Amino acid sequence: MRIARALGLDTSRYGPPAPLKACPSCFAFERNSSKVSRWHTEHQLPGVFICSRHDCLLLVAKDEANARAKREFLQPHLLSPADWHSNPPIRDADMDILLKLSKWATSLSVRGMHPGVQFDRSALQDTCHLQAQRRGWVAIDGTLRFKQIREEILASHTRLAKLPTLRFIETAEREAGGFVGLLLHKFKSYHHPLMHLVLLSFLFDSSEAYEGAYRNNLLRASEIRRKPLTEEREAIRQKVSECVGRNGQSANSTAQKLGINVLRALTYLRESGVAYKTRPRIVGSTKEALLTERLQRGDDPGEIAKELSIRRGYIKDYLAARPKLRRDFEQAAWSRRKEAYRSKFLRTLADNPALPIKRIRRETNSGFEWLYRNDRQWLEDALPGIWHRPPAET
Ligand SMILES: [Zn+2]
Numbered sequence: 001m002r003i004a005r006a007l008g009l010d011t012s013r014y015g016p017p018a019p020l021k022a023c024p025s026c027f028a029f030e031r032n033s034s035k036v037s038r039w040h041t042e043h044q045l046p047g048v049f050i051c052s053r054h055d056c057l058l059l060v061a062k063d064e065a066n067a068r069a070k071r072e073f074l075q076p077h078l079l080s081p082a083d084w085h086s087n088p089p090i091r092d093a094d095m096d097i098l099l100k101l102s103k104w105a106t107s108l109s110v111r112g113m114h115p116g117v118q119f120d121r122s123a124l125q126d127t128c129h130l131q132a133q134r135r136g137w138v139a140i141d142g143t144l145r146f147k148q149i150r151e152e153i154l155a156s157h158t159r160l161a162k163l164p165t166l167r168f169i170e171t172a173e174r175e176a177g178g179f180v181g182l183l184l185h186k187f188k189s190y191h192h193p194l195m196h197l198v199l200l201s202f203l204f205d206s207s208e209a210y211e212g213a214y215r216n217n218l219l220r221a222s223e224i225r226r227k228p229l230t231e232e233r234e235a236i237r238q239k240v241s242e243c244v245g246r247n248g249q250s251a252n253s254t255a256q257k258l259g260i261n262v263l264r265a266l267t268y269l270r271e272s273g274v275a276y277k278t279r280p281r282i283v284g285s286t287k288e289a290l291l292t293e294r295l296q297r298g299d300d301p302g303e304i305a306k307e308l309s310i311r312r313g314y315i316k317d318y319l320a321a322r323p324k325l326r327r328d329f330e331q332a333a334w335s336r337r338k339e340a341y342r343s344k345f346l347r348t349l350a351d352n353p354a355l356p357i358k359r360i361r362r363e364t365n366s367g368f369e370w371l372y373r374n375d376r377q378w379l380e381d382a383l384p385g386i387w388h389r390p391p392a393e394t
Helices: 002-006 025-034 064-072 092-110 121-134 146-162 166-174 178-184 193-203 207-219 226-246 249-257 262-272 286-296 301-308 312-320 324-350 359-365 367-372 378-384
Strands: none
Touching: 002 262, 025 121, 064 092, 092 193, 092 207, 121 207, 146 166, 146 178, 146 193, 166 178, 166 193, 166 312, 166 359, 178 193, 193 207, 226 262, 249 262, 262 359, 286 301, 286 324, 301 312, 312 324, 324 367, 359 367
């Protein structure tokens, strides 16, 4: 360094914009053959993790070493082991991802050297969106299944977050999805190219596959290239409109036939401007007053449904949503059932005055069993004479 300064060769004082990276095999070889080593431009590209010559993981310089590089003429072999971040153990599957990322980074940088090749933002977004659909990560309304994408990235990439320049991957675990959320929710902001690179290489098998798809999309108008995203929804919407609008079927039966939720069918009908009939509302009508009254009396829901032309399921939901009414109903229904059993039993006794209780119990459908299990006190109180007769053998 003293020699360099004596020769007037001072450093520029500008440090490297990103952490310096180097391949240990490259600089060991260079040092042995020529006593000096150099920083390879290819290794400095964001997203390059592997030396293409030696297939080994690059070392990443720590911040202090990067700061020193502003003042000194640093060569990779001059850095001590403590100047480098230690690399975590890398499995084969992780190595594959890093190799893929490195290839992507190199090919995109080659692309960037040509003038006028900036990506068209909307074509790029659509290309990614359509690829996500091919992967099954787009909902029927054309929106991205954000949670699913985040989970898949985490499943394949979490271990890579241990690498010094990929720590941001960890942010995907946050509720808003960290870097995945930032990139997918079209916020108009700029993010580190490495984040884009991770997402692109996650979506596409290779940069060539991406380039091909992108070039095709660039030739198409936005509304045409986006068509596949909502094609399926559009087909169902048309089918619903046809069944209800032209064939006069009900929205309910149409939804059932097409296997979709009735609320979705109604949305489609509204969108298509097709008039549809809905069942008259019950809540707030005189029918509701009748329904409540009969439930309070403990009437059989099946009968109520038939007489008031209300669905049985509606009554069930109606009760479930009203705990007090439900308690009243259950209590009233219980009392009514009890009354019915009591009078039935008394009637049987009256109709068969000569029959001993043993035989009444065994031979007639008198309701004795039910009363014995559920209303025994009444049996004891009201019928002492009968009770003291010898009980039936079981
Ligand atoms: Zn190397």
